[in-house]
Amino acid sequence: MADVTVEKKSTAGGKDISDLLGGRLRENGMLLALVAIVAFFTIMLSLDGKSFLVPANITNIFLQNGHIIILALGMLLVIVSGHIDLSVGSVAAFTGAVAAYLSVNLHLPFYLVIPMGLVVGGLIGAAQGYWVAYWRIPSFIVTLAGMMVFRGATLWLLGGQNIGPFDSGFQALANGFVPDPFTVGKPNVLALIVVAVAIGLQFWLGFRSRARDAEFGLAPEPMALFLGRTLIVAAGTGFVGYQLAYFRGLPDVLVVLVVLTTLYAFFTENTTMGRRIYAVGGNEKAAKLSGIGTERLVFLCFVNMGVLAALAGMEVTARLNSATPKAGTGFELDAIASVFIGGASMTGGSGKIVGVVIGALIMGVMNMGMSIMGIGIEYQQMIKGLVLLIAVIFDVYNKSK
């Protein structure tokens, strides 16, 4: 029995190596899986005489999967709070259509269209979150209804047709690159500087955190593990940055993704509000009796999801340069899959932003790799499904040990 386990192996200072490893095992494992998948495609394609890790591909991985990562960030919060949102694909399509209507039909400038689109998304999220949070209607049902309603609303708004093309300001949301003030051309100096700073930050933050742990007498992560992980991440960052610098520089989408990921990672792990969302998903009743406004938090998770769905929707619309009735189909499933590949629990209360982003990148790399290899869409679907299953089996197996 578990309670016996605890009574006996009390060690001083509260350190427990397996706990420490176990806590990060998932992320470290995911990171290795991502590296392995990239290596796999590189080797397979090179046998074919094709190359995988070329600047254009690397840029495209972010451009083509940006919307999934954006959706997955919001979906993680929804799932952590113990709910689900099936409507995000339809909401993305609808807000994309709204943006198209405002931009193309009413000729509004992009700096008005984008905030208005985000507000529409937030309102939709609020409308759904209201029923889930305050009326306790199961989120599966509310958002299933939302999925149908907003798909219909998209068709209605577009009149069954595509709307486009957009002005260049709006298009930049998806296809823009950060201008390089150094005007060297290739390589893009700004990209190189940003990457160098990013790598420096990773080491600096990592070592600072270890130093503070030591100062407070906490057990640090084993040095080898820490260095190994930081080096892999730094090498990845460096490589990606170098390749981007020799293509078109830093994509706007990538900047948005990095900023959002950092914000959400900080929010979920280091703020009281983030912690409370995990508490609501972990044990709603206990959270409530601890003075946490559970309804309000659930409501806000859905509002946030709506805003991010709108952002993803406009990003996709800008990339395709037209709003289409079929846009966003299946987005919700990609986002949910990323969250679960990333290690979140179906019952709520656990899951990390870093895991989710790696999960989304694994899906993205696989999409691209398999497409370049010329694997048919039918096999791609099957393989992605199996990867999701295997990732979750891996989790459950680890827990049962």
Place this chain on the structure above:
Amino acid sequence: MTTLLEMRGITKTFPGVRALDKVSLNVQQGEIHAICGENGAGKSTLMKVLSGVYPHGTYEGEIIYDGKPLSLKGISDSEQRGIIIIHQELALIPLLSIAENLFLGHEVATNGVIDWHKAFHQTEGWLKKVGLSEPPGTVVGKLGVGKQQLIEIAKALAKDVRLLILDEPTAALQENDSEKLLDLMLELKSQGVTQIIISHKLNEIAKVADRITVIRDGTSVSTIDAHDISEDRIIRDMVGRDMAHRYPERVLNPGAVLMEVANWSVWHPEQSDRQIIKDVSLNVRKGEIVGIAGLMGTGRTELAMSIFGKSYGKGHKGAVSMNGHKVDVSTVTRAVNAGISYVTEDRKALGLILEEPVTKNVTLANLPGVSANGVLDKRRETQVAEQYRKQLTIRTPGVQQKVVNLSGGNQQKVVLAKWLFTDPQVLILDEPTRGIDVGAKFEIYTIMTELAEQGRGIVMISSEMPELLGMCDRIYVMNEGRIVGELTRDEASQEKIMGMILKGEGKAA
């Protein structure tokens, strides 16, 4: 008498821990054998070995059952041999009927088609045996815990039980239901059913058990005849030391009135005409431990939860004052800010986030205490948890341990730590020692005494009268939503409390 079961040298190890170390158990045909021990001593592990949850080969040692060596592959294997365990948490399916539950897994069926007529008929027979007269079609979820427990036993009987294992069967039962259950155990004994009972309640063991085996720290300490034991002897064996006093010394030194509840009335959350709390007035002084006695279901928990941020009921009337000033307790946050904390009776469902570590549970009710501008300081959080780990002697390998892995007593301390971190003036403790062992109980009592000495006021709700008598300065007696009496420490006795409850009257409160 012949030996039905002999477990010899059972050793079970988990990674890094030896949960059972050469435990021996000898159960005679037709006896009721009690197993006592602190939480975490290894009782449940031993029963899991016996019932096949841990199959043959995953432990060392041997089991002789009915004169033959027993090597079980799983639970169904043990059930086939008539070894049936009834777990603490009931395993009935609330939405199914009694008959469906009773035959779940071995339905009265030919080729997979159930003969409901026969099943209902047989169910009636089994129900009669356990003293129930409910129609077999009754949905189980509508019955009380006491009756559900009896249905579990009926289910075991229907499986041709030879060795019935009851894991803390009365933990969730009211007194009269417990009595019924214990009588049924004696009745089954007279019909030749051998039984093993795991219990913390020494008076129950004294009533039904023939022999007692005490387990401590994964080893069997002693097996004694129930006729020549005293409670003190059992307690000594369980904790491994003499416990001269079961309650810490208290110096009564009450100060000014700290919290005052006046004319408090609350109605049922769904049935608006049903008044659950009826015009209750009570007060707590600084440094005082005040008890609330009463049977289960009299509204003690409802009273506490309604005061604590209106967490129960509707249409609240009345007033709560702290230090003479009226305070707003309409939400949990406001109640906490007013200086009131409530430690729930159901720590797993309402008190803890089981899958989270000690740290996150301890700070949950006071996150601002470990953050600045909404940003958490996790190192500070760890320090806070470490501090409470030492102060309350929470036994855990580390504060990063998930609380689900802690024993009941240590979980209770984590819940206490959570509320202490809000620095409350008044702590309402709802059944603070439920389901925890004797040693941990004493530790909880000691903590309560210390808190009172710090000048805090404590309200202790308990169904165990001895602990109320041992700990409290004053005791309010509740019955059917009303306070029916108030007794000082000197006046109070079990007889007087029971008398007040039964007569529903006493000194005006």
